[in-house]
Amino acid sequence: MQKRTATLLRSSIILRVTLMLVVILAAGAGCTSQPPQITIEGQYANLSPVFIGAGSVFFKLKNAGGRDALVGATVPIPNAVIELHDMKDSRMVRVDRIAVPSRETTDLRPGGHHIMIFNMPRTVQEGSELTVTLRFERSGEKKVPIRFEKEREAR
Ligand SMILES: [Cu+2]
Incomplete structure (x- = not known):
């Protein structure tokens, strides 16, 4: 039971970090996604x-x-x-x-x-x-x- 909670906690942290990275990457891409002229x-x-x-x-x-x-x-x-x-x-x-x-x-x-x-x-x-x-x-x-x-x- 203890182990299961720890695993759940860990995966929720991983999920949150991943979401944060996605947001950061999307913001970064926003700067360069402008078409070249x-x-x-x-x-x-x-x-x-x-x-x-x-x-x-x-x-x-x-x-x-x-x-x-x-x-x-x-x-x-x-x-x-x-x-x-x-x-x-x-x-x-x-x-x-x-x-x-x-x-x-x-x-x-x-x-x-x-x-x-x-x-x-x-x-x-x-x-x-x-x-x-x-x-x-x-x-x-x-x-x-x-x-x-x-x-x-x-x-
Ligand atoms: Cu040459």
């Missing part, structure tokens, strides 16, 4: 001076809403390979996602995060235009027209 600005692309058929894409992501993340991109070129990149110790590394925090501007720029396109045909040259489709975790797909320019201050 992303606009893309200042986009441009550079052809790699080193690797044939490779280029990098840069732009600013203005987010006036809740958090989001860039998780992928595609271009309408068969066989082209697109990767999200970051720089670590002045070397490019592939990343799965680029965070786009709430109410911040995320800058994809030389020396930082960027999108890398490999395996482009020779017909893609300075002045070529291309539509890049960006895939966001919460906002879905967004298309951005880019133009390959002469490399801006190499670093």
